[in-house]
Each structure stands twice: as C-alpha cells, then as structure tokens.
Amino acid sequence: MATIKDVAREASVSVATVSRVFNGATVVREETARRIREVAATLRYAPHSGARSLITNRTNTLGVLLPDLYGEFFSELIHGIDLTARKEGYHILVSRSWEGRSEIEEAMRAMRGRVDGMLLMSPDVHADSMLNVPANLPVVLLCSPSRGHECDSVTIQNFQGAKEIVAHLIAVGHTRIAIIKGSLGNFDAAERLRGYRAALKDAGIQNDATLERQGDFTEKGGFTVAGELMALRNRPTAVFAANDSMAIGALSAFKQMGVRVPEEMAIAGFDDIPLCRYMDPPLSSVRVHIADLGARAVEVLLHGIRHKNDHVRRRERMSTEIVIRRSSGGEPAERPPPTLNNSMASV
Amino acid sequence: MATIKDVAREASVSVATVSRVFNGATVVREETARRIREVAATLRYAPHSGARSLITNRTNTLGVLLPDLYGEFFSELIHGIDLTARKEGYHILVSRSWEGRSEIEEAMRAMRGRVDGMLLMSPDVHADSMLNVPANLPVVLLCSPSRGHECDSVTIQNFQGAKEIVAHLIAVGHTRIAIIKGSLGNFDAAERLRGYRAALKDAGIQNDATLERQGDFTEKGGFTVAGELMALRNRPTAVFAANDSMAIGALSAFKQMGVRVPEEMAIAGFDDIPLCRYMDPPLSSVRVHIADLGARAVEVLLHGIRHKNDHVRRRERMSTEIVIRRSSGGEPAERPPPTLNNSMASV
DNA sequence: CGCCCTGATGTAAACGATTACATTTTTGCC
DNA sequence: GGCAAAAATGTAATCGTTTACATCAGGGCG
Numbered sequence: 001m002a003t004i005k006d007v008a009r010e011a012s013v014s015v016a017t018v019s020r021v022f023n024g025a026t027v028v029r030e031e032t033a034r035r036i037r038e039v040a041a042t043l044r045y046a047p048h049s050g051a052r053s054l055i056t057n058r059t060n061t062l063g064v065l066l067p068d069l070y071g072e073f074f075s076e077l078i079h080g081i082d083l084t085a086r087k088e089g090y091h092i093l094v095s096r097s098w099e100g101r102s103e104i105e106e107a108m109r110a111m112r113g114r115v116d117g118m119l120l121m122s123p124d125v126h127a128d129s130m131l132n133v134p135a136n137l138p139v140v141l142l143c144s145p146s147r148g149h150e151c152d153s154v155t156i157q158n159f160q161g162a163k164e165i166v167a168h169l170i171a172v173g174h175t176r177i178a179i180i181k182g183s184l185g186n187f188d189a190a191e192r193l194r195g196y197r198a199a200l201k202d203a204g205i206q207n208d209a210t211l212e213r214q215g216d217f218t219e220k221g222g223f224t225v226a227g228e229l230m231a232l233r234n235r236p237t238a239v240f241a242a243n244d245s246m247a248i249g250a251l252s253a254f255k256q257m258g259v260r261v262p263e264e265m266a267i268a269g270f271d272d273i274p275l276c277r278y279m280d281p282p283l284s285s286v287r288v289h290i291a292d293l294g295a296r297a298v299e300v301l302l303h304g305i306r307h308k309n310d311h312v313r314r315r316e317r318m319s320t321e322i323v324i325r326r327s328s329g330g331e332p333a334e335r336p337p338p339t340l341n342n343s344m345a346s347v
Numbered sequence: 348m349a350t351i352k353d354v355a356r357e358a359s360v361s362v363a364t365v366s367r368v369f370n371g372a373t374v375v376r377e378e379t380a381r382r383i384r385e386v387a388a389t390l391r392y393a394p395h396s397g398a399r400s401l402i403t404n405r406t407n408t409l410g411v412l413l414p415d416l417y418g419e420f421f422s423e424l425i426h427g428i429d430l431t432a433r434k435e436g437y438h439i440l441v442s443r444s445w446e447g448r449s450e451i452e453e454a455m456r457a458m459r460g461r462v463d464g465m466l467l468m469s470p471d472v473h474a475d476s477m478l479n480v481p482a483n484l485p486v487v488l489l490c491s492p493s494r495g496h497e498c499d500s501v502t503i504q505n506f507q508g509a510k511e512i513v514a515h516l517i518a519v520g521h522t523r524i525a526i527i528k529g530s531l532g533n534f535d536a537a538e539r540l541r542g543y544r545a546a547l548k549d550a551g552i553q554n555d556a557t558l559e560r561q562g563d564f565t566e567k568g569g570f571t572v573a574g575e576l577m578a579l580r581n582r583p584t585a586v587f588a589a590n591d592s593m594a595i596g597a598l599s600a601f602k603q604m605g606v607r608v609p610e611e612m613a614i615a616g617f618d619d620i621p622l623c624r625y626m627d628p629p630l631s632s633v634r635v636h637i638a639d640l641g642a643r644a645v646e647v648l649l650h651g652i653r654h655k656n657d658h659v660r661r662r663e664r665m666s667t668e669i670v671i672r673r674s675s676g677g678e679p680a681e682r683p684p685p686t687l688n689n690s691m692a693s694v
Numbered sequence: 695c696g697c698c699c700t701g702a703t704g705t706a707a708a709c710g711a712t713t714a715c716a717t718t719t720t721t722g723c724c
Numbered sequence: 725g726g727c728a729a730a731a732a733t734g735t736a737a738t739c740g741t742t743t744a745c746a747t748c749a750g751g752g753c754g
Contacts, residue, residue, distance in 0.1 A: 001483050001484075005710080013733075013734085014733065015711080016733070019711070019713080020732095020733090027731070027732065028732075028733085047459065047710085048459055048460035048709090048710050050400055050710080051401050051711040053397055053711090054395075054398050054712095056712065074422065075416070075419070075421065078425075078441070082416055091457065091461075093439075093440050094425075094440075095429075095439070109394075110396065110438065112396060113394070113395035113398060114396050114438075136348050275625060280627055351740065360703075361705075362742090363742080366743085367703090376702060376703090394740085395740050397739090401709045401742095402709045402740090402741055403742065460711095
C-alpha cells in the first residue's frame, strides 16, 4: 500500500510538501499540488489515519460502549449518535460490553489511542467505579447512575415520565395499579419505580407491595407477571410496565386469558417504541426521544474534548412525554399514520 | 497520559521489557513482570492502540459502512456483525455513507489505517465501481450488485424468496397479483422483481405492466400505491410488496378504504421484520436471517484478511424462507409467541 | 579459570505521518 | 542587476509502540 514517501518520490518532492497538500495546502504552489494529487491518485494513496493521529494526538473518532446493540432502543440511539458525530466530523467506534466492570474496563483500555472520547452506557448500578480507565479520557455516561461528579452524564427523565403516566392511570379512575418492574440493579428501572410510587403517594393511594412485581425488561417476563397478577385474590385494574416490551408481553397474556383491555385491565408502558401504535389496542406509553439523547450526549462529549481544561461537569436529563392511546382507557387518540417508519429505506 | 516510557522509567527497565510484558511476556522474569504491572497500574497505563497498530500493521478492527443505521434491518445486521467480530477479537468501526460513490470512497479512505478490512453495503446499483479505494484492503460487499469478481460478497436470496412467496399467492388461488416494487436502482429491489416475474411465468400467468407499481421501500410509499391499485378498473386480488414497510403501509390503506384483508385483497411482504406478526391480520412475509447475514459476512472478511494471498473470491447467498400468516389467506399459522424480542434487555 | 550457552534485558530502527525550523527559490523594487 | 522580503520547499525530530539484534550476567563444565 502506497505511503506518503512513495508519493513524494514519484512526484519528486519531499514528504512535507505532500503532507501539506493533503492538509491545509495553502502555501503549496498550485502546479506542484496538482502534480502531487495526480501521483497520489495513480498510486491510490490515502493517508494512514493511524499514523496521522499518532502525531496529531487526535483521532476524530468517538468510542461508543453499549450493553447491547439489538432492538429499537439501541438502533435509534446509535442513529442519533452517528448523525451528530458525523456532522461534527467524527467517526464512531462501536463496541458492546457484556456484564461486569472488568469487561468495561478492558473495552475502555482497548479504545485508548483509537478515540478522542467515550460514550458509555452501563445501566447496572453495580458497575459503579471506573478507576482504572486511562486517565484524562473524556467520558460521558448514558442512562447511568450518577457516580458523584466524576463524569458528565446524560439520562432520561425516568422519574418524571413514570410519575406522569401513572398519574394518568389514576386520573382515568384506577386506584389499584400494579407495576412490572425493570431488571434488578438497573438504574432506569429503579427510577421508574420511584416515579410510580411518587404518583401513588401524590394521589393518596396506599402502597401495596403485592402489586410491585419484579420484571426483567423482556416480553416474556411481562407475559409471566401478567399471569401472576391475574392469580391474585385482589387484582389490580391497571398495570404500568417499566418498558414497552414487558407491556406487550403482558398484553399478549391478558388477551390469551380473555381479559379485555382496557375495560378490565388498563396497560401502559415506557419508551414508546414504534410497535406501540400497532398493538391492539394501541399501547399508551412514555415517549423518550432516544435519538436526541444520543445526539445530546455527543454534544456534551465534544465539548469535553474541545475544552478539556475549562470544562465543567454536566449532568443532563432528557425530557419525556406521555402518549395516551387506547390501552390505558384514555381518549382514543391518533391512528397509525400512513407514514411513520420513514427511514427503513433499504430492504 | 502515561506512555510506555513512563512505565519503563518508573520500573527501571527498558521500554522493550515493558512491551514484552504487555504482549507475549514469556521471556520476562516473573519478578520483573510483576513490578512492571504494578507500576503500570498506578500510572493507569494502557497501551496506545494506534501506535501499536502502526508498527504491527494490524488494527483488530473491521470497518462497517452502511447506507443507514436506523430500523430493524440494520439493528439486527449490526448485531450479527458485532457478535461475530467480537468473538474473533475484532472491534467494529461503524459509519454511514449517504448517497453517491464519492461519499463512499471518501469514507473508505478515512478508514485507511484504522481497519484491517471493510464490510460495505451500497445497494444502489449505480455505485458500481470503487476504483479509488486504497488498494489491497479486503472488502466484502453486502446485498450489493456483483461487480465482476473484484470483491467478495454476501447477499440474500432475493430472487428465490420473492418467487416462492408469489408462488404461494398463486397456490391459494390468485392470478391477478400486483407488486409494489422497491426503490429504483436498488439491487435487492431488482432481484425481487425478477422473482415475482419468474413466479408468474412459471404459473403461466400473463405479465400485466399496470400491476407493477413503483414503490420506494417506505411505509408511506406502500400506502400510496395501495390507493392507486384500488383505483384500477381491473383490480388485483393480491399484492406482493418488496419489503414489509411497504406491505404495512398498504395494509393501513386497505383497512382505511374498507377493503377486507385477506378476503378481498391478500398481502405479502419481504424481510419478516418483527412487526409482521403483530399486524392485524398478521403479515405473510419472507424471512431473512439478517443477523446470520452479518455474521457470515464477517467470517468471509476475516478469511480474506487472514489469507490475503491465497484467498479466492467468494460470492455467497443467504437462504430465505417464506412465512405464511393470515394476510395472504394461507393457513392461520403461529400466534404471536409470548417470547420474541428476547434481547431488548435494557430500557 | 576460561569458555560457551542460556535467559533476561537493553538499544535502536522501524511504522507513516506532521510540523517547527532551515533552506532555497521566486518576486518586487530600485 | 542586485538585494531584501515573501513564497515554496526541504530537513529532521517527533508521536508510542514493536522487535531484530546486541549485550550482559550467570551457570555448568572441562
């Protein structure tokens, strides 16, 4: 593969001149520049980004470390991240770290020298310290518990969103409202539970521990818990699932058991994934602007990168909004619009 | 940020020894190694991957260049790619190239020196030559037209899948079958059209040009075309949409126009995205093992990387299978299973 | 004791670029 | 034409590693 030296030799100039052509190139004579460009083209030369970033100390790449890559949430998140990063001239290096702090640390070390900063999402509370990551590397935490003020972070308004949707269920007349909780140890899950409790408390409704059921953010989990709820002597009349997958699972279960939704059982979820509006009945949920979340995280990170010295720690919280559809017995709002999934453009 | 030299100095050894500890480390005395590791830990040293790959000429990273990142298809594709890459010790550098050959070339040049090979998906036929990419960089084309035998490629059996699903429509009694075509110039779209025509021909059905309608792979497009079809004097009784998004759009339109599906109009799509089984009626489609597609592409690419010299060009085609649900008037098969979306584990 | 061998460690040259600084060429002006 | 300033180009150090090769310290042995 051709290097800058090859180009220099062929064009009878020094490497410095070639380098200048491929960068600012203001001081190079037009004729020389043209000749160099021609030679570069015939040699199929492309600058070696690795070598370049070694000396410039900039990679123009952001590391993105997520707990998973699959599903609507991450799809949209990555989309938002990429859009913003690209607009600012950055590439993204995506990786997935399964469980555990050591995994994360290892992944972060592997990123050393490849990225200018990192976006890190590790929603499990116990992955709490990142002592051994290379110092001095800007990091933004996504949807993660706030660990003091070591890092910037961007999260969503879990508490507020959950509280509002539960308040809605109360407003349409329910008092026995169950919750299907998210995974144990998950930050978002804990916050949504807090929101649920706060809404009940605000309405003066007594907390009933038997209505707080452990879920795991999966559809299957929601399905199972729905069964448990129907087995209770004193059944709830509404259920709030900490995410849409579980709400969908619960809906399947209720249908299968012949429980009419929302007449006998109201349901609401969280995230407002596209599927919600296609369910029968369409699912009430809490809308999260996931792509914006990613975009905002990139912005914060870039600020950290560009102003390393005088960058004050940020802790942002993306707003949510509740979306009422038939499953909660609210007004039968929007119909599935003819256009929706506007960028599934290929295949 | 600490470098290998800092560690060497602090541990009173040479950089070579430190380097050895972080690599094979067989010939280093145990006591020395331990001391070096301690120093490295306190200094929070992590090897600079960029510098390392400059000299080793290996980055352990695969470039992934896709036309988009949003939607189920890409989500699953990236998932499959990441899974396999990671298993083999590779990271992935994801990027998105909008339209146009120059965009792609620019993106590929930017990858020079950052990746050991590239996965490239550019389903638009006209992006046909990649003359100016850095020579010698292994590339695998995904779902792209075969350009001679310059590159390895992995595609899906568009032709076969489309042919089978249309044959199914014929088998259940339809003879006037419309197609909503995919985007103009798109490789997958062209292949699916070929499959549609082949199925008709095999059944001895006369090709009717008014039943071949141009779509664009979007839900909205499907919605529009469905309206056009109903406006025909001689309406079809079934419609094959070249992807599920369009099928869903068409379904919405038919419902809105009061056309009963499948009694008055049968529908089938392509891709079998998860939404299909949730539609009312559930949508027949052609199942594509997208994650496997990504996985296989990585395998082919890694082979190309590891056996640069004696690597023969490969051209693989992932199989598809038709999935019959109610929308096509076939047997009312599977119900939405309680578990489905098994890895939407977080949020 | 001197020799060779072995195993541990050090030295220094790459890798492919950027860039401060030095040097050469061109240009403008008298 | 000659000279200074400006413009163009070259030289060489540098970024943080790896690794071939050199060196060095001991140990075994004749």
